[in-house]
Amino acid sequence: MFGYYLDLALRSLKRNKALTALMVLAIALGIGTSMTTLTVMHVLSGDPIPQKSAQLFRVRMNVFPDDSFRPGDKVPDNLTRRDVEALLRDARADRQAAMSAGAMVVAAQGEPLRVATRYTGADFFPMFDVPMRYGRAWSRADDASRARVAVISSVLNEQLFGGVDSVGKTLQVGEQSLRIVGVLGDWNMNPRFYDLSNGQFGDSEQVFLPLSTALDLKLSSSGSTNCWSRTNDARAADAPCIWLQYWAELDTPAKAATYRQYLQNYIALQQQAGRFSHAGQAEALDVMQWLDAKGVVPADVRLQTWLALGFLGICLLNTVGLLLAKFLRRSGEIGVRRALGASRRAIFLQCLVEAGVVGLAGGVLGLALAALGLVLVRHQPTDYAAYIHMDLRMLLATFVLALASSLLAGLLPAWRAMQVAPAVALKSN
Amino acid sequence: MRILHQIRPILAALRSHKTAVMLLVLEIALTMAVLGNLVFIVYDTINRSHVSTGIAESQIGWLQNIGVVGQDNPVTGAENLAVLRAVPGVADAAYVSPPLVYAQRNPLFIDPSRKQPVAQVYEFQGSQGLVDTFGLHVIQGREPTLDELPVAATVTSDAVFPVLVTQALAAHLFPDGHALGKLIYDGGGNPMRIVGIVDHLRGEITGRVDDDYAVVTQLLLGAQNVGGGFTIRVHEATQLPQVLQAAAIALQKANPGHVQNAALTMAEARESYFRNALAAGRMLVAIMLILLVVTALGVSGLASFWVQQRRRQIGMRRALGATRRDILHYFQMENLLIVSGGVLLGTLFAYALNLFLMHRFELAHLPAHYLVVGALALWALGQLAVLGPALRAANVPPVVATRSV
Numbered sequence: 128m129f130g131y132y133l134d135l136a137l138r139s140l141k142r143n144k145a146l147t148a149l150m151v152l153a154i155a156l157g158i159g160t161s162m163t164t165l166t167v168m169h170v171l172s173g174d175p176i177p178q179k180s181a182q183l184f185r186v187r188m189n190v191f192p193d194d195s196f197r198p199g200d201k202v203p204d205n206l207t208r209r210d211v212e213a214l215l216r217d218a219r220a221d222r223q224a225a226m227s228a229g230a231m232v233v234a235a236q237g238e239p240l241r242v243a244t245r246y247t248g249a250d251f252f253p254m255f256d257v258p259m260r261y262g263r264a265w266s267r268a269d270d271a272s273r274a275r276v277a278v279i280s281s282v283l284n285e286q287l288f289g290g291v292d293s294v295g296k297t298l299q300v301g302e303q304s305l306r307i308v309g310v311l312g313d314w315n316m317n318p319r320f321y322d323l324s325n326g327q328f329g330d331s332e333q334v335f336l337p338l339s340t341a342l343d344l345k346l347s348s349s350g351s352t353n354c355w356s357r358t359n360d361a362r363a364a365d366a367p368c369i370w371l372q373y374w375a376e377l378d379t380p381a382k383a384a385t386y387r388q389y390l391q392n393y394i395a396l397q398q399q400a401g402r403f404s405h406a407g408q409a410e411a412l413d414v415m416q417w418l419d420a421k422g423v424v425p426a427d428v429r430l431q432t433w434l435a436l437g438f439l440g441i442c443l444l445n446t447v448g449l450l451l452a453k454f455l456r457r458s459g460e461i462g463v464r465r466a467l468g469a470s471r472r473a474i475f476l477q478c479l480v481e482a483g484v485v486g487l488a489g490g491v492l493g494l495a496l497a498a499l500g501l502v503l504v505r506h507q508p509t510d511y512a513a514y515i516h517m518d519l520r521m522l523l524a525t526f527v528l529a530l531a532s533s534l535l536a537g538l539l540p541a542w543r544a545m546q547v548a549p550a551v552a553l554k555s556n
Numbered sequence: 557m558r559i560l561h562q563i564r565p566i567l568a569a570l571r572s573h574k575t576a577v578m579l580l581v582l583e584i585a586l587t588m589a590v591l592g593n594l595v596f597i598v599y600d601t602i603n604r605s606h607v608s609t610g611i612a613e614s615q616i617g618w619l620q621n622i623g624v625v626g627q628d629n630p631v632t633g634a635e636n637l638a639v640l641r642a643v644p645g646v647a648d649a650a651y652v653s654p655p656l657v658y659a660q661r662n663p664l665f666i667d668p669s670r671k672q673p674v675a676q677v678y679e680f681q682g683s684q685g686l687v688d689t690f691g692l693h694v695i696q697g698r699e700p701t702l703d704e705l706p707v708a709a710t711v712t713s714d715a716v717f718p719v720l721v722t723q724a725l726a727a728h729l730f731p732d733g734h735a736l737g738k739l740i741y742d743g744g745g746n747p748m749r750i751v752g753i754v755d756h757l758r759g760e761i762t763g764r765v766d767d768d769y770a771v772v773t774q775l776l777l778g779a780q781n782v783g784g785g786f787t788i789r790v791h792e793a794t795q796l797p798q799v800l801q802a803a804a805i806a807l808q809k810a811n812p813g814h815v816q817n818a819a820l821t822m823a824e825a826r827e828s829y830f831r832n833a834l835a836a837g838r839m840l841v842a843i844m845l846i847l848l849v850v851t852a853l854g855v856s857g858l859a860s861f862w863v864q865q866r867r868r869q870i871g872m873r874r875a876l877g878a879t880r881r882d883i884l885h886y887f888q889m890e891n892l893l894i895v896s897g898g899v900l901l902g903t904l905f906a907y908a909l910n911l912f913l914m915h916r917f918e919l920a921h922l923p924a925h926y927l928v929v930g931a932l933a934l935w936a937l938g939q940l941a942v943l944g945p946a947l948r949a950a951n952v953p954p955v956v957a958t959r960s961v
């Protein structure tokens with residue numbers, strides 16, 4: 128039966144090519160536009176580390192002294208060095224690392240080069256599944272001994288050493304030298320969820336070194352630093368400043384619950400120690416909660432998505448109108464079929480099959496339009512342009528959306544068509 | 557008048573196509589809602605990208621420096637400023653970061669207990685010469701003299717800083733107009749006394765009223781060294797790129813231990829600040845154009861269906877003496893009525909969508925004239941779309957009436 132309906136649908140669509148083309152075009156434009164914006168949305172709000180996003184937690188605290196604390200304020204993203212060192216000492220998570228972004232000037236051979244850096248701990252690499260091309264990351268012992276070691280990105284390795292295994296070579300940082308212990312494989316997190324304050328999209332840092340070493344060498348760090356009283360050195364161990372980011376890995380939900388309790392206890396202890404008299408705040412957000420809290424998807428993109436969906440709605444109304452015109456124009460034919468014994472249900476299904484064929488054709492054309500739209504998006508000078516691409520899921524979603532929306536559009540016209548009274552239709556012919 | 561007489565029969569005819577008419581009205585209403593808001597958003601973005609920050613942007617550039625470990629610099633902060641001022645073409649220099657490049661909003665209080673913030677303001681803290689470097693216009697009070705400026709090296713936490721505020725902030729804090737001499741407080745720093753009012757200084761351009769709420773603090777930089785950003789103003793705007801380059805080289809020469817990090821003209825800063833928004837605007841314009849095309853296709857598709865369906869009636873009317881012009885007008889009038897229905901409903905939809913977007917995206921209220929323009933555009937679009945089918949209808953010969961289909 129389905130094959131017969133399909134044959135009828137194709138014949139009917141062929142009969143009035145202009146109207147058919149119009150319907151296909153309307154659906155295709157709606158699908159193309161909304162899939163373009165939905166894909167952008169999908170990429171931007173995507174999970175940067177799907178295998179671990181539920182096990183990685185950003186730790187945030189509010190330990191402001193009373194005169195800087197205002198109830199209702201958001202929990203600050205960063206921690207003081209004092210709290211970071213206490214948490215690292217306790218080491219209650221499966222893995223944990225404090226970190227900060229920075230910049231420095233390095234020289235290996237020839238011209239000095241300005242590079243973006245990340246000061247962090249040994250756990251950073253296994254925690255974020257960072258691949259190594261040569262050598263390996265530094266150890267926790269290196270953290271403790273403030274070892275003069277560094278891990279460099281494959282890009283920097285290419286730039287400085289022509290891409291050969293550079294483990295054991297040294298990087299000159301001013302008077303100091305850092306021994307390269309590892310070279311990263313290809314690793315770019317987009318969005319760069321572990322530090323959203325220094326550009327949300329872009330390449331990974333070029334040099335990684337132990338935070339303890341960076342503090343020892345007084346390397347300059349960048350990113351937000353918030354001090355509540357005057358200080359000469361915002362990076363000092365007891366400085367009244369929040370500037371360090373802290374991530375913990377907790378492999379099971381039970382461990383996460385225990386860890387959250389530990390954080391509450393920690394804050395309570397700080398209050399008892401007299402650092403502040405308010406209740407304090409401490410929380411651990413997993414990756415998706417963290418991205419959500421930071422509003423990584425630009426407002427522009429969310430706005431476009433809403434408008435594109437509205438646009439798809441308009442295209443659907445359009446298709447409803449055109450399908451209605453098409454079906455009712457065939458009242459005579461439908462009357463004949465009904466008179467020959469076709470049930471209302473059969474007419475309804477026949478009309479829906481026709482709508483579905485239009486939808487699929489619209490989907491194929493819409494996919495082409497969406498691909499074109501994405502090419503245009505990639506040529507826009509936005510931070511995220513380079514990372515926009517369509518994956519298999521969005522490809523399938525395109526067809527599902529096209530088929531579902533055309534069937535939805537077909538419902539009303541098909542319902543009206545099956546109501547055609549055979550006697551009247553035949554007589555008026 | 558003849559056209560007006562036609563309205564009744566048109567309405568009567570439309571009543572027998574209720575579903576199709578409703579669909580068309582709905583489509584036009586939705587188009588109007590989306591279109592009105594889109595035009596508003598895009599126009600607003602374009603307008604915003606031309607709003608001045610209040611500083612002499614065409615003459616201003618910014619230099620950022622970072623140090624190399626282990627190499628101490630013999631040069632002090634004040635000397636760095638002198639080095640920059642000595643570069644030919646530089647009118648003034650100060651240690652500060654300009655608007656759009658680095659702007660941080662902080663809560664502001666008018667009571668020393670700092671319980672209830674009265675505004676979120678952009679704080680510009682920099683060295684002596686900041687006001688001249690930015691090219692700010694002091695319209696009330698005066699700029700603090702060099703003697704009054706707190707000395708950065710020796711300042712205590714209870715010293716009162718003389719500051720400038722923007723006119724908009726002064727009016728917001730002290731609606732009675734007596735802002736001069738009043739004390740204000742930020743989150744954790746020193747108390748500040750308002751000694752002067754500048755016309756405009758916008759930290760960012762988001763479209764909010766409080767973009768123009770700013771507090772300017774100058775500290776006297778002496779022997780100590782500061783890292784970070786220097787802002788320079790040049791005499792000739794056309795020379796800015798070259799002078800900025802020369803200033804970077806001079807700074808580098810004076811500080812062998814520093815490596816230049818970034819040099820940015822305000823034009824570049826503005827371009828990068830608005831890049832995403834303008835890119836989004838272009839996307840929206842594309843959506844808008846496609847939307848118009850789709851709606852026009854829909855209207856004309858349905859109109860041609862109706863014309864074909866009514867060939868016999870048209871023939872009869874022609875046979876009974878109606879002219880081609882009458883038939884043409886009939887379909888044009890019919891379209892005008894349907895589009896008008898859509899426009900009426902669309903006005904409601906547009907406001908509803910605007911309310912939703914205001915709620916979710918801090919969008920401003922949709923001004924009424926956008927709807928007038930939207931309505932005119934849709935009327936024109938409808939007439940354009942129906943012209944083809946209507947002309948075809950006008951060409952139906954009277955003889956059709958006597959033929960069986």
